[in-house]
Amino acid sequence: MAIATIIVIAIPVLIVLWVIMAYNGLVGWRNQVKNAWSQIDVQLKRRYDLIPNLVETVKGYAKHEQGTLEKVIQARNMAMNAHTPQEVGQAENVLQGTLKSLFALSENYPDLKANQNFLGLQEELTSTENKISFARQFYNDTVNRFNTMIQTFPKNMLAGMFGFQAAQLFEVDSPEERKAVKVQF
Amino acid sequence: MEPPVHLYDQIARNKRNSVLLMTSAVLLLAVLGFVFGAYYEAPISGMLVASGAATIYLLISWYAGSSLVMLSMGAREIEKREYPQLFNIVEEMAIASGLPMPKIYVIQSNASNAFATGMRPDKAAISVTTGIMETLNREELQAVVAHEMGHIKNFDSRFSVLMAVLVGVVALMCDAFWRMARGSRKSSSSSKGGGQAQLIIFIAAIVLAILAPLAAKLIQFSMSRRRELLADNTSAELTRNPGALANALEKIVKDPDPLDIANRGTQHLFIANPLKTLKDVKALQEKNEKSGWFDTHPPMALRVRLLREMSHQDGTDPSASRA
Numbered sequence: 024m025a026i027a028t029i030i031v032i033a034i035p036v037l038i039v040l041w042v043i044m045a046y047n048g049l050v051g052w053r054n055q056v057k058n059a060w061s062q063i064d065v066q067l068k069r070r071y072d073l074i075p076n077l078v079e080t081v082k083g084y085a086k087h088e089q090g091t092l093e094k095v096i097q098a099r100n101m102a103m104n105a106h107t108p109q110e111v112g113q114a115e116n117v118l119q120g121t122l123k124s125l126f127a128l129s130e131n132y133p134d135l136k137a138n139q140n141f142l143g144l145q146e147e148l149t150s151t152e153n154k155i156s157f158a159r160q161f162y163n164d165t166v167n168r169f170n171t172m173i174q175t176f177p178k179n180m181l182a183g184m185f186g187f188q189a190a191q192l193f194e195v196d197s198p199e200e201r202k203a204v205k206v207q208f
Numbered sequence: 209m210e211p212p213v214h215l216y217d218q219i220a221r222n223k224r225n226s227v228l229l230m231t232s233a234v235l236l237l238a239v240l241g242f243v244f245g246a247y248y249e250a251p252i253s254g255m256l257v258a259s260g261a262a263t264i265y266l267l268i269s270w271y272a273g274s275s276l277v278m279l280s281m282g283a284r285e286i287e288k289r290e291y292p293q294l295f296n297i298v299e300e301m302a303i304a305s306g307l308p309m310p311k312i313y314v315i316q317s318n319a320s321n322a323f324a325t326g327m328r329p330d331k332a333a334i335s336v337t338t339g340i341m342e343t344l345n346r347e348e349l350q351a352v353v354a355h356e357m358g359h360i361k362n363f364d365s366r367f368s369v370l371m372a373v374l375v376g377v378v379a380l381m382c383d384a385f386w387r388m389a390r391g392s393r394k395s396s397s398s399s400k401g402g403g404q405a406q407l408i409i410f411i412a413a414i415v416l417a418i419l420a421p422l423a424a425k426l427i428q429f430s431m432s433r434r435r436e437l438l439a440d441n442t443s444a445e446l447t448r449n450p451g452a453l454a455n456a457l458e459k460i461v462k463d464p465d466p467l468d469i470a471n472r473g474t475q476h477l478f479i480a481n482p483l484k485t486l487k488d489v490k491a492l493q494e495k496n497e498k499s500g501w502f503d504t505h506p507p508m509a510l511r512v513r514l515l516r517e518m519s520h521q522d523g524t525d526p527s528a529s530r531a
Contacts, residue, residue, distance in 0.1 A: 055306075062303060143292065149346075150296035157304035160448070165306070 045181050052169045056190045059162040063193070066154040067102075067115075073151060074099045074122075077144045081125065084135035088128055095121045122148065159193045166190040229431045230367070233374045233424065237262060240378060240420050244385050247413040262377045266370070277325055277477070281469050283313035283335045290314075294341060297350050298334060301357040304446040310334050310360060319467035320344070320460045323477040324356035325365050332360040343463055344456050351443055351453035352460075355479055358442025364435045368476060371428045378424040382417045389413075426501055432476045433499060433506045440511055444518050451519035454512045461488050461508050476504040 078092050085092075098121045102114035126145065129135050136142075170189045173182035181187075237258050245254015288295040295312060302309045310326065313335035320340040326332030334356045341349060359365065444450035460480045470482035481488065481504055488508050490496075497510040 059306065066303075146293055146296065150293075150300060153296075153300045153350075154303050157300050157446075161304055161306050 042181065045178055046185060049173065049178065049182065049185070049187055052165075052172060053187065053190075056162070056165050056169050059158070059165045062158040063155060063162060066151055066158050070118075070148070070151045070155065071099055071103050073144060073147055077125070077141075077148065080138065080141050080144060081129065081135060084132045084138065084141075085128065091121070091124055091128055095125050097121075119152075163192050166192050225434055229427055229434070230370065233371065233427045233431075236420060236423060236427070237374055237378060240381055240416055243409065243412050243416050244381060246409045247385075247389075258377065258381060261380060262373055265377055266373045277474060278313060278333065278335070280474070281313075281315055281335065283315045285333075286312050286314050291341070293346065294336065294349070294353075297346070297353050298357075300350065301354050301446055304354070305357050305361050305442075307332075307357065307361060310357075312336075314338060315469065317467055317469065318465040319482065320463040320465070321467050321470070321478045321480060321482050322352050322356055323479065324359040325477070326360060327366050327369070329360050329363075332365070334360075337467070339463070339465055340460070343459055347449065347452045348456035348459065351447055351449060352456050352479055354443035354446040355439045355453060357446060358439035359435070361442055362435065362438055364439065367435060368432065371431055375421075375424040375428050379421045382421050385413065385417050389417075429502055429504055432504045436479075436505050437511065437514070440515060444515065449519070450515040454515035454519070457508060457512055457515075458492065461492055480508070481505045 074095060078095060081088070082092060095118075098114065098118040102111065102118045105111040105114040129141070172178055173187045173189065238255055241255035241258030242251045243254070245251040245257070248254070286295070291312075291314065294314070298312050299309060308330045310324070310329075311333040313333055315335055315337045317337040318339040319337055320343045322334065322336040322340055324332060324334050334353060336349075336352070340352065344352065440450075440453060443453050447453075457480060467478075467482035470478065472483075475481055475483050492508040492512065495509045495513075497507050497513070499507050499510070
């Protein structure tokens with residue numbers, strides 16, 4: 024009798040405890056997904072901040088490349104003002120292209136290539152490109168784990184009950200984009 | 209960008225093996241305490257003494273360990289403006305792993321090596337020599353830093369401290385047993401003649417006292433090798449560029465400059481064993497994948513081959529690297 028009573032009481036208690044823990048876990052993971060997404064934004068913003076410095080430095084050495092420099096600034100402003108993920112993706116692609124041509128033209132200016140300031144900015148931009156793509160990679164890994172969690176038994180029941188929705192992967196559509204730009208020459 | 213499943217498989221298998229090894233080390237300690245205790249007709253107190261000694265030892269190395277290591281290596285903490293590229297690379301790997309930014313230390317040495325310390329990811333540090341920054345290109349240095357980030361992610365410092373404590377306590381107990389056995393030889397003959405059971409315990413205690421320190425050491429070395437392979441895997445997982453780590457390891461092994469500050473006590477920390485490079489170069493050239501029982505690191509040939517296989521299997525284009 025006593026054992027039966029204990030079991031009857033213990034099972035619901037254990038289930039409630041599990042629900043509480045699993046729910047908290049899911050909330051934690053959802054926040055981690057959000058945080059991983061904001062890391063991407065941090066790095067994108069850092070790149071927008073670096074570009075004017077770079078343009079200023081290049082200007083002093085390569086006065087005849089006004090067109091390329093303007094294109095870079097234009098692409099940066101476009102990317103900054105993009106809103107939908109699709110717009111952002113496109114603008115980022117254009118920006119990466121213009122940056123590539125900017126670093127390519129630096130090849131023609133030995134003085135520029137020897138400039139410490141320019142070299143420093145080049146390293147910063149290379150690293151920021153890397154950080155953007157590593158932040159995306161981490162975001163996608165986090166999303167994958169979160170989605171698997173809320174789509175597999177038994178947590179899928181909980182996810183359905185409390186309205187946890189699968190997070191969107193950061194898709195890269197063009198194979199060119201997959202290779203994070205190499206601003207290394 | 210999806211990593212191949214086999215990579216995660218390898219990591220999972222490595223973790224399982226480490227847990228297994230750890231358990232056997234703890235068991236060894238318990239058996240040792242039990243048998244030595246039984247020799248003095250107090251098996252339970254023997255076990256208690258063993259676990260008590262292990263706990264005290266553990267607490268000391270837990271709180272003082274990594275700062276002592278840094279001090280003994282002559283590593284100096286750096287700021288971003290001193291080594292911007294190194295700083296950036298570490299930041300990249302912190303982002304890729306989702307871990308807090310570790311502290312960065314630099315060792316003035318022509319030798320090419322690196323190591324990670326810290327009991328917790330938020331108190332971790334990565335140290336590299338000035339030599340490794342000159343020997344490797346950006347991509348390879350990134351892979352090495354990712355390997356160290358792997359040690360942090362997998363709590364390897366904690367693991368190796370635990371192992372060192374176990375080995376130390378086992379040695380301590382065997383030592384104590386020998387001393388006490390010598391001192392009490394006379395009195396044991398006068399005690400009640402227990403017959404066969406006592407003889408068995410006597411023999412078991414003697415055999416254990418000889419073999420246990422050796423066994424503990426072997427477990428420690430085997431564990432150290434496993435954790436290195438695991439960190440190689442994590443590096444590949446973070447950079448998605450296992451080929452770069454393979455290149456880096458080859459360059460590190462072939463670099464002739466010795467690392468003076470390394471010794472037997474710290475050799476297991478480094479990405480490549482700093483003590484035996486000549487032999488390692490030969491083993492790599494002969495593609496010798498056999499590991500010695502007392503090696504702290506897996507054979508380079510094995511590490512390089514596993515990494516190269518990964519880079520072929522996952523189909524990542526080498527030009528897609530981010531470095």
